[in-house]
Amino acid sequence: CLALALFGGNGETGFEQNSTYSVFNISITLTDDGYHQFYEVAHIVFQYMKMIQKLGPQERIYREIQKIEDNEFHFQEQTDPIDFVENVCENMQIFKKADFLIGDQLLLEYKPEVIAAAARLLTPQKANLIFLSPNNEGRCTLKEKWFGTSYDVEDIDKYWADLWASDFPLNPALHLPEQNQYIATDFSLKNSDCSDTLYPAKVLDNKHGRLWYKKDTKFQIPKAYIRFHLISSYVHESPETLVLFDLFVNIVAHNLAEPAYEADVAQLEYKLVAEEHGLIVKVKGFNHKLGLLFTLIIDHLAEFTTTPEVFGMIVEQLKKSYYNILIKPEKLGKDVRLLILEHGRWSLMQKFQALMKGGSTMEALMSFAKNFKSHLFVEGLVQGNFTSKESIEFLNYVV
Incomplete structure (x- = not known):
């Protein structure tokens, strides 16, 4: 690569x-x-x-x-x-x-x-x-x-x-983009299927997850925002598992770069955030094709794969990322302050040391990904031009 x-x-x-x-x-x-x-x-x-x-x-x-x-x-x-x-x-x-x-x-x-x-x-x-x-x-x-x-x-x-x-030959693997499936064409506003509330209301709560929902009744535009927090106790077990989690999120983001490019062109936005206790998935934009992007991301999480070349590349990138944070006094000071204030927190230096030891192998990563997905509790928020029924379908797709 x-x-x-x-x-x-x-x-x-x-x-x-x-x-x-x-x-x-x-x-x-x-x-x-x-x-x-x-x-x-x-x-x-x-x-x-x-x-x-x-x-x-x-x-x-x-x-x-x-x-x-x-x-x-x-x-x-x-x-x-x-x-x-x-x-x-x-x-x-x-x-x-x-x-x-x-x-x-x-x-x-x-x-x-x-x-x-x-x-x-x-x-x-x-x-x-x-x-x-x-x-x-x-x-x-x-x-x-x-x-x-x-x-x-x-x-x-x-x-x-x-x-x-000279008249150099072309690489046969190069091609123009296919038709963009993420361009919105339906801008109709959906009818609400539940009582309007001032704040997001809890519409589902079970052992697998919890969902909050609010229909847009103020701005009246065909856009929506989806935010899901995939919480797993397995992430925070040790500095080693936190490193594997960072590798997991970075590789998923790398794998999404090409298939999600069309969505980015169509002005749909997505973001993966590695938090201390799990992964936050955010998507927003025109609601007509937003579900396509959301399911694409969840599919890549569920069917996580990588190659030795990509794994090695992301490991080196993560080493540089950790190091660049550690050499900046402001960011290092913030990490030390949070280490003192938060119970059970692992420091960035511990993560860096765990990564440099070389224990983060591809086999360990695949085992981590399996364990992460099997110990999930999902909490989500859907807001905008979706119905509560559609919002529940998003949660069901994740769990």
Whole structure:
């Protein structure tokens, strides 16, 4: 595995887009293997850019993005007045009067020739490759004028420069995204199936879990929020089990990165939080397809799998994460304070030491995952444009 994360695009800020130039940034978080194969990773990016150019504009993808932007525009939350005025003033420099309020948010007309012209500019010859890593210390011979940051400038390796200047072949594994199944199309407001309450009400309580529910009667928008706390006494047994739990959550998040990407594009949000006594799963967005995302996450928890390569990569990432927290006095002080105040708490230093001992094996992780799932009590909250019956179905799906 060469990379942990990837994101790209133009933030439409004054720095990234102005009358002089526009920048399309692609940022990739590399693994240790990816660090040593930097050019190979860059080559995959350039292959994808070339594939886009060869395939040409795709109206289906344009319409999906258009629908997503339209959904967000019509159901957007109120913004800060100062930010709103600033944004409109910026739009006045770019768009005609009729589009001052919508020009930067809505896609109004499909123009494949404009898309193709922009895509043709995304070539290796126009790229600036920036390679950031603490491992580069000692290789940098120059210093930035204002902050004294060490850096260096090198020519691209001749082999790769010659390859990128040629008509290089494409990787057959690369492809455009499939149709996005998470784009909301139903914005109807559901009728309440229970009495309205000022605060969330408990609608289910048994030996497996407890559920709180509140129907949105104030904002009247087709959105919802789901929060489930998967509580297990097995998590907090020792520093070793806490380390295994952190590995478990990080690997689940890694496994979800690709299948849940479409949901992220469709403006659905999810978050996995490793707490002292269990896992918190949060999802929010348009309720029409929110259930699909929630079940995807629960399925990945229930059918947890990993590979030696991914396991090793996440272990190294967790070591760095623990270490980076321990070297920051503010965060270390907070951890020590909580260790003093909370009964039965394990410190981050104990977790770091347990991880460095090497006892966190893949076999131990799989055993932990099985035990974690077999010792669960689930407490959940569903709020927004769902009925109480639908909310109970979410809890039943978890347990």
